[in-house]
Amino acid sequence: MMDDFSPPPEGNEQAHDTAAHDAAHDTARSAARSAARARLDRLWSAGTGFLGSRYAILGGAMSWVSERNLVSAISNAGGFGVLACGAMEPDRLAEEIAATQAMTSRPFGVNLITMHPRLDDLVRVCLAAKVTHVVLAGGIPPGPAIRAIKDGGARAIAFAPALVLAKRLVRMGVDALVIEGAEAGGHIGPVSLTVLAQEVLPFIRSVPVFVAGGLGRGEAILSYLEQGAAGAQLGTRFAASAESIAHDRFKAAFVRANARDAVASIQLDERFPVIPVRGLTNEGTRAFLRHQGETVRRFLDGEFTREQAQLEIEHFWAGSLRRAVIDGDVENGSVMAGQSVGMISAVQPVAAIIAELVEQAVDALVRRDNPAEEM
Template identity: 65%
Template sequence: MTATPRTDALMRRGAEFLGSRHAILCGAMSWVSERNLVSAISNAGGFGVIACGAMTPALLDAEIAATRALTEKPFGVNLITMHPDLFALIATCATHKVSHVVLAGGIPPKGSVEALKEAGAKVICFAPTLALGKKLLRSGADALVIEGMEAGGHIGPVSTSVLAQEILPELAGDNLVFVAGGIGRGEAIAGYLEMGACGVQLGTRFACASESIAHPNFKKAFFRASARDAVASVQVDPRLPVIPVRALRNKGTEAFTAKQLEVARALDEEGIAMGEAQLQIEHYWAGALRRAVIDGDVEGGSLMAGQSVGMVNEEEPVTDIISALLSQSEAALVRR
């Protein structure tokens, strides 16, 4: 790998925090960020993160053990805060002495950050606003990820560039802040590092790596797609706590609209709680994503992708992806 001293210097804080050679996190993608891709990213000098998603504690236990058999490098686990077995999953991470845990999908419930820190794990949280970022840091988060709406999967309403301008000048001087959402090339990485970010997170760029177990049909859909094909889902009922999801437009996108109507009717007719409604939506996404990633159903499944999908044109080894990103970042910094 070509030497990248300027990029390495700007990433040093993040790399030391993660225990990796480079401060490049892989975004946790359900069904994609599993043992093979996670270990490959960590072995290549990045920081792989297992996507727990809807896993049971037993499944997560097996996945962590299998990942550790493939790499001696550090890796993390992403836990969804609304998971009904969150504290059991935290206990599983503690049993395996997982070094870093990413809490995603909402504000961490009371006691979760404390439980992770008691187990010796570093805690990374998502901060969609400056105010929430400050609150999370006060509550014990060791680092933040600010992710813009260009990202794939569940997204917020604000772009990465705006979040970076709002949050990095305020927090990055004294805290560890990673930037995510829409990053597909190293020039963008260089820009965020110069603004004060300690590192970056990418998901879509790694989804079609050679080491990714995603179905060939899933990967081909990415190769054919442009940025404008990755669209955000719409909320059909204001009562439903539906977080928008960015994915490639297909029949599955239309099916999600129908699923929302079905859940809304259940709220009216069966009196189910809002929490149950949210879980039904999340289970829908888990199943739809599996159909696309594992079964190759690119019409009816969910093709979660960020707008950087237009920069994913071929299957490449993780080492080549990371090397290209670092070389592009270094060249940009040299030109400056």
């Protein structure tokens, strides 16, 4: 029998030391993650302050996809959802805004196409509904539309495909810019985000600049924040989310695809321009090439005028995005997707996607400060 002054068994002492070490390690790890998270919050504070969201992560406006369900889910998860107006008429847009507001109390934006014949009416609908941010896309926004948005108490956001246009838009009074690289899905410009960011971010400091195109992980978002971006816009990952109304076959195509499958549409003849659109290659994209070839042949044979041939080419994809997104015809429809599609391995809830992006950014900061630390 041991008396009161006997030393504790050696095994108990070692166990105590191990437990103390583990506790100290956990405390240090928790402190490191808290510090990294605080740094991330500082890096995108200009973006979160501008958007009024917890995270400076915008949802890209995608026709047929960015409607009330997805937009409200993004905003409710701490991001910033953006409704895609597309070809909606004012009454239809008013309905969609009201339906979204019924699903979230958080701020969200509305994306308007500048070429819409009723752009002024659409702006008035947004202002009447107290939409806080209006995104003007699809061309250089008219000055009166920018002024109307700002005079109505909302903030105007525009896309800048080059530094010279970014400076012009700032002079026109836009409150923030999005620079979108050619890696993005849907209609794209000619320059990659890595190049566009180097061209624009060092020289535009007076308004927040959000980056977009090919973004699928938090580490990439972090790298652009450290270059001066205010936040990031993602579309492809959200298109395949659980809350997206896209057809199950549409989402399954995203899960199967890799980056090389997301290609830009090909222009067969320089006399007949094709607006570049990035999507998954399928029978539809192959048929489009055949259609262009046949149309050019008929033009050369005198069956079409140049204008008729151009319209024949442009009308090929009419309704094809809806066929893919809503009807699930992923072989013949237009499956618009960015090159980040290769990073989608499963259909996830929006909240899980945003949490994952944030954790990846935090992990990257922790590893940088503690290179020997295992995550």
